Amino acid sequence: MSSLPPPPLSTAQAGPENLGHHIVRILLPAAVLVAGIAIWELAVRLDNIPPYVLPGPSAVFTTLVSDWGVLSRSLLVTLLTTLEGFTAAAFGGIALALLFNQSKWLEYSLFPYAVILQVTPVIAIAPLLLIYLPQQTAVVVCAWIVGFFPVLSNTTLGLNSVDRNLAGLFQLYGASRPQTLLFLKLPAALPFILGGLRIAGGLSLIGAVVAEIAAGSAGAGSGLAYRIAESGYRLNIPRMFAALLLLSAAGIVIYGLLALTSHLALRRWHESALGKEN
């Protein structure tokens, strides 16, 4: 065999220009944040706005620290609900997509109902669910309903976008159905599945919050959204802001974790996770 050219095994290289670009991309939003907080604080102090109308950032932060016991417990409850809903959505969505992929009859029979479940606003379904199900279950079901469809539709798309020649190759070598699924369809669908999960993560949190607010009027909840509703009734505006801050942070962390998972799973082969220079 003839000698081979050196392989183009280049990986991401951060040149000085590239690094500067990264710093700017972190610094600019940070500067906007600091400026926003400063203006907010200044406006509250200069106009002497009372905290039950608009608390300043310092008041929100103080509340966050002083009410940490209550808020952290609520945060845990909401996170747990989100996690349960997300897990159910992930497994349910992937499993149903796999079933649809194996049987067209099943897909034709059930897919319209999956769409109906998706397009009906969850805020309208939540009160009904709260009547028929125990509260905690109802909240998890809401989180599941909103998270489930993106996983289902993305996984279906992924399973159907297998390279035709690769499928032919599997056929040529007499691959069984489970082999084709395990070694071909699932890996090919992985980028799509991860995309669906990334959407489902944020949506599960939204589903949990919506259901908690709907349940809030029943008074038995203890999640963060319930805290927001409860604090609203009590005109405890700083605590509303603190709870909102925590919800927002939870959403960011969930998205970040899923994006990181996606990146780690795809970084060696998928276009979406590769550097621009390749």
Added chain:
Amino acid sequence: MAWSTALSETGVPTRGLAVSLRGVTKTYDNGVMALGPLDLDVPRGEFVSLLGPSGCGKSTALRLIAGLSAPTSGTVGVSSRAGGRRPGPSIGFVFQEPTLMPWTSVRENVRLPLRLAHVPSEQANARVGAALTQVGLAEFAGAFPRELSGGMKMRVSLARALVTDPDILLMDEPFAALDEITRFRLNNDLLSLWRNLRKTVIFVTHSVFESVYLSQRVIVMTPRPGCLRAAFRIDASEPRDEDFRTSAEYAGYCRMVSKALAPSTSGQSGS
């Protein structure tokens, strides 16, 4: 030097056939008749090229031989290997694109056919290593397909086709997308592989020069529906190398085949 023209199928020495097509046609669902009727016999160990313009059903013929699609009429006969693990023909297929699984390493891509056949991992490892050595990629076993050049990806694809030690190698314009330098090198490597392994190779191409350089026999096909227009035996001196590529003998063969390919020359060529 025998400038044989329009070789009849009976002129082939009967050492046993690897592939035999009889009156094979293929009509697609949309009514397009892609192929046939086509009669083709390929003896064991022969390197034969199917040459024709795009859309003449060459690839369709390969897919039929591989069993990836069924003929509309006619019979496709492919010799089976005696004593194989599984019944059925032992075929390796190289597609026009490398058709590698991007999510896994070169090693795992080449191992795929063995894994699907439940070959024990120790034995599989040895065979994957041997196949990668054959195509000169032993040191790239851990690389991912995207890290390789186009020519190297094609070599991986070839290694994957060879790893099951098939009797028949079907190649569907495998080097069409490569630059000329890489293509020449892969042509030479393929020839030396064939010289060592003596497998039956059916090579689809639209390049006259490639088909003459590689084959013992060139079969020229007509445009849609693809039928046999002419067949040429290329009895060039072995081994073929860069000297052959620039020889008058090679140029003569190319001229002859090109004439048969040109639309003005209809029917059997006889220069």
